[in-house]
Structure formats: structure tokens, C-alpha cells
Amino acid sequence: MKKTYITNIPNKIGALLQATKCFSTLGINITRVSYNKAVDSHALFIEVQGDEEKLLEADRILSEIGYINNTESEAGIILLEFCLRDVTGSATEVLQLIEQYGFNISYISSQENATEYQFLKVGLRVENEAEISEFLAKAEELCPVKIIEYNKSEKIYDNSFFYRSFVQSLMETGGISEDKRNLLLINTNLAMEVLDTQGLSPYRTFDCISKFAALLSRCKGNSFSPRITTHKITDNTEITTIEPPCGSNTAIIKSFGEYLFVDTGFACYTQEMLPILRKLIPDFDTIEKKCILTHMDVDHVGLLPMFDKIYASKKSRDCLIEEYEGRDGIREKNPLHTPYIRICKTLTEYVPADPSKMTVIGDGGEMKDCLLRQIGFFSFGELDFEVYEGAGGHLPGEIVLIDYSKKIAFTGDIYVNIKGMTSEQKQYNQYAPILTTSVDTDKALCTKEREAVMQRLGAGSWHIFGAHGAVYNYETKVHSSQK
Numbered sequence: 001m002k003k004t005y006i007t008n009i010p011n012k013i014g015a016l017l018q019a020t021k022c023f024s025t026l027g028i029n030i031t032r033v034s035y036n037k038a039v040d041s042h043a044l045f046i047e048v049q050g051d052e053e054k055l056l057e058a059d060r061i062l063s064e065i066g067y068i069n070n071t072e073s074e075a076g077i078i079l080l081e082f083c084l085r086d087v088t089g090s091a092t093e094v095l096q097l098i099e100q101y102g103f104n105i106s107y108i109s110s111q112e113n114a115t116e117y118q119f120l121k122v123g124l125r126v127e128n129e130a131e132i133s134e135f136l137a138k139a140e141e142l143c144p145v146k147i148i149e150y151n152k153s154e155k156i157y158d159n160s161f162f163y164r165s166f167v168q169s170l171m172e173t174g175g176i177s178e179d180k181r182n183l184l185l186i187n188t189n190l191a192m193e194v195l196d197t198q199g200l201s202p203y204r205t206f207d208c209i210s211k212f213a214a215l216l217s218r219c220k221g222n223s224f225s226p227r228i229t230t231h232k233i234t235d236n237t238e239i240t241t242i243e244p245p246c247g248s249n250t251a252i253i254k255s256f257g258e259y260l261f262v263d264t265g266f267a268c269y270t271q272e273m274l275p276i277l278r279k280l281i282p283d284f285d286t287i288e289k290k291c292i293l294t295h296m297d298v299d300h301v302g303l304l305p306m307f308d309k310i311y312a313s314k315k316s317r318d319c320l321i322e323e324y325e326g327r328d329g330i331r332e333k334n335p336l337h338t339p340y341i342r343i344c345k346t347l348t349e350y351v352p353a354d355p356s357k358m359t360v361i362g363d364g365g366e367m368k369d370c371l372l373r374q375i376g377f378f379s380f381g382e383l384d385f386e387v388y389e390g391a392g393g394h395l396p397g398e399i400v401l402i403d404y405s406k407k408i409a410f411t412g413d414i415y416v417n418i419k420g421m422t423s424e425q426k427q428y429n430q431y432a433p434i435l436t437t438s439v440d441t442d443k444a445l446c447t448k449e450r451e452a453v454m455q456r457l458g459a460g461s462w463h464i465f466g467a468h469g470a471v472y473n474y475e476t477k478v479h480s481s482q483k
Contacts, residue, residue: 264291371452
């Protein structure tokens with residue numbers, strides 16, 4: 001059994017040794033240790049593997065010696081900016097007021113700016129919200145005061161509880177339940193470790209995570225405003241695309257009165273999507289719900305649990321089985337992506353669908369050094385798709401659907417219409433490359449796959465339904481080699 005302990009290491013010689021001795025005495029194997037005083041001077045992360053009974057004994061010992069965090073009693077950080085007159089001793093009254101209230105100063109910075117005023121930034125560790133409100137009222141009698149949001153800063157202003165204050169901010173922004181706190185703490189630490197091994201500064205990435213969480217939250221409820229368009233294919237078939245501000249598009253194929261979905265978006269927008277789906281499909285709650293999945297990224301699979309039948313490649317099916325059974329999926333097996341995907345799953349409330357609902361398309365064979373391999377056929381109503389599996393440039397298991405007679409292609413994330421994105425979609429798509437180094441598993445390979453997809457399309461006017469952005473109307477001509 002694996003477990004990660006988030007311990008609050010005391011500031012004394014031998015503290016780390018005492019923690020590790022606890023596990024070695026019990027015969028528990030330590031698989032990962034992470035401590036970075038420059039980031040958080042107290043947080044020690046220890047990942048271990050051992051029998052459940054021995055881990056329970058470790059819980060008891062670490063609690064007794066004060067190593068297990070008690071998050072309920074921890075202080076918070078507030079960063080204030082005081083606008084002082086640039087004269088000798090101007091900061092004295094402010095500092096005296098801080099001392100009067102007994103606040104610990106975690107950060108202080110002041111610099112002249114060629115004006116008659118000087119801006120004094122002070123980080124205060126605060127345990128009582130009522131006290132800080134009273135303090136601010138008195139401070140404003142001395143000079144103008146501004147509260148600076150942590151997420152807009154470029155520095156860590158208090159390294160004694162960075163992880164906890166950062167995670168608390170995420171939880172408050174996203175409305176995340178208390179039981180997810182440790183999961184976010186562990187993966188925030190893992191993300192920091194990944195950045196450290198790459199020699200990268202953490203500030204841009206953690207600011208990006210915060211903005212990603214804020215965008216997800218900002219687009220909920222009445223602010224969820226997807227672009228919805230309907231495309232007439234024949235007298236009996238039409239395709240409606242729902243383009244949310246965050247996450248993948250959801251396409252709904254209606255043919256001869258039956259419905260097939262292509263991808264489903266983020267789970268956190270389930271309540272926002274349901275009224276839209278019921279309006280588009282009046283009998284949505286009673287029909288058999290079918291979905292075909294282009295690949296297993298978390299922003300494509302959020303609503304899968306509500307479907308009765310799911311069609312996908314074998315690699316996608318195998319990924320869903322692993323996630324359903326509590327193991328790492330395809331993305332999480334890449335160490336560079338692991339912490340960010342886990343954070344994203346937590347923020348978007350992802351729950352894996354039952355893999356028994358999934359039917360595999362094709363033979364599940366290997367790619368054998370090709371960019372696109374035809375793995376089978378899929379028919380729905382008037383549409384007859386050839387199904388191609390990509391080489392995994394974006395994600396292993398990705399598929400492309402092409403109907404040559406109707407000139408329709410569903411390309412997932414192998415091809416997306418970047419120029420056809422709304423401003424919110426563009427903002428959302430800026431974050432993923434920063435969080436995971438690249439949205440593609442292999443960027444160069446994905447570029448080659450994209451070219452191969454376009455080459456597969458014959459002459460004529462095509463409707464290309466990518467997973468992000470508007471439908472792309474693509475005109476091709478017969479190449480001389482095809483004449």
C-alpha cells in the first residue's frame with residue numbers, strides 16, 4: 001500500500017532524521033522524500049510503501065511527535081501595500097501598528113520611485129480575520145492601504161507555508177471540498193519537484209495553475225456561455241457543436257432521429273451542460289445515450305459517466321480501466337505531466353466512467369511505424385466513417401473519423417481550429433502548454449500526424465470538426481498525382 005505523508009517538520013537539528021527513523025523502525029519503505037527550505041521551510045513530503053497496519057502505526061507516532069499537519073489551525077498570508085510619503089521615518093507608524101497587533105512579518109520591501117510617495121509591501125502572517133479587519137481600518141487612518149492578491153505576485157512571500165496557502169487559494173477559487181486538500185498538496189509538491197529538476201522557476205507555472213482554476217470557476221453557472229452552431233449535412237442528418245469556454249467541444253450528430261455524441265467536455269460543467277442538452281434533445285433523459293471518444297484527455301471525458309454506450313480505441317479503453325481501478329492513466333504515466341493532470345482532475349471533479357460501457361473500435365493492433373492506421377469502420381445513420389488511429393503524437397489511443405462520401409472529418413486534438421477559437425477558448429488553451437510543457441506527448445510527431453490527416457482528405461469541400469474552435473470549412477483540390 002502506498003501513501004504520501006505531508007509532515008510539518010520542526011525547525012531543529014535532526015528533525016528530518018527523526019521522521020525517517022519512524023518509518024525504518026516499522027520496516028516501511030520510503031519511496032520519495034521532498035523538502036525544499038527555499039520553497040516551504042516546514043513542509044516535508046514523504047512517500048512510503050508498506051502494510052496498512054504499519055502505516056496506521058506510523059500515523060500514530062508522527063501525530064504524537066507533532067509531524068502531521070493540522071491544517072485547521074494554520075495561519076494565512078496577506079500581502080499589503082502601504083502608500084507612504086517618501087520622508088524619513090514614514091514607515092515607523094505602520095511597523096508600530098503591526099507590532100501592536102502581534103502580526104509576524106514574513107516579507108517586507110520598499111523602494112523609492114522618483115515621486116514623493118513610497119510603496120511599502122509587507123507580508124503578514126494572520127490567524128484571526130477579525131483582527132486583520134480591525135488592523136486595516138486603523139492602518140488606513142495612517143495612509144492608503146491596498147491588499148495585493150497572492151496570485152498576481154511573482155514571488156513567494158512566505159516560505160513557511162507556501163504549499164498550504166497556495167492550495168487553500170485553489171480550494172476557495174474552485175469550491176473544492178476539504179477531502180481533496182491532501183491530494184492537491186501532494187501534487188503541488190510534485191509539480192514543484194518537476195520544475196526544480198528541470199531548472200525552471202516555479203512562479204509562472206503556479207500562477208498559471210491559479211489562473212486556470214479561476215477561469216474554470218469564472219465560467220460556471222450563468223457565465224457558462226458556449227458557442228452553439230448547427231451544420232446541415234443532408235435532409236436527415238445534422239451536426240450540432242457545443243464549444244464551451246473551457247475544455248473540449250461536444251459534437252452531437254443527429255441522423256434519422258437518433259443521436260451520437262463525439263467527446264463530452266469537463267465534468268465540472270455537468271450542471272451547465274444538462275439544460276443545453278435537454279433543450280437540444282427534448283427526450284435526452286430517456287434516450288439511449290451513445291458517445292464516441294477521440295481520446296482520453298480529461299477535458300474530453302468529463303460527462304462520460306452519463307452515457308450508456310461509449311466507443312473508443314483499445315488504448316483509450318485500457319486507459320479508462322486503469323483510471324476506474326484507481327491507477328494512473330496514459331497522461332499520468334508521463335512524469336512531466338503527472339502532477340498537473342492530477343491537479344486538473346481534482347479541479348474539474350473528474351470521475352472515471354464504468355469501462356464496461358465501452359466498446360473497442362478496431363483490432364487494437366500496434367501502429368508499426370505509421371502515422372495513421374485504419375483500424376476499422378463506424379456507421380451511424382447516414383454516416384459511414386473510416387476510423388484511423390494516430391501514432392500518439394497528441395495522446396496514444398487518439399482516433400480520427402472520416403466520412404469520404406459526406407466530406408466530414410472528426411479530428412480530435414490532432415487538428416484544432418486555432419483561428420476559429422473564441423477569446424475564452426484561446427485563454428484556456430494558453431495554460432495547458434505551460435502546465436504540461438506541451439499539450440502533445442510528442443509535438444513533432446503530432447505535426448506529422450496533422451499533415452497525414454489533411455493528406456487523407458480527398459478533393460472537395462470538407463467540414464472538419466476539431467475538438468477545440470469552430471468547424472473548419474476546408475477546400476481541397478485533386479493533386480496531380482491523383483489524376
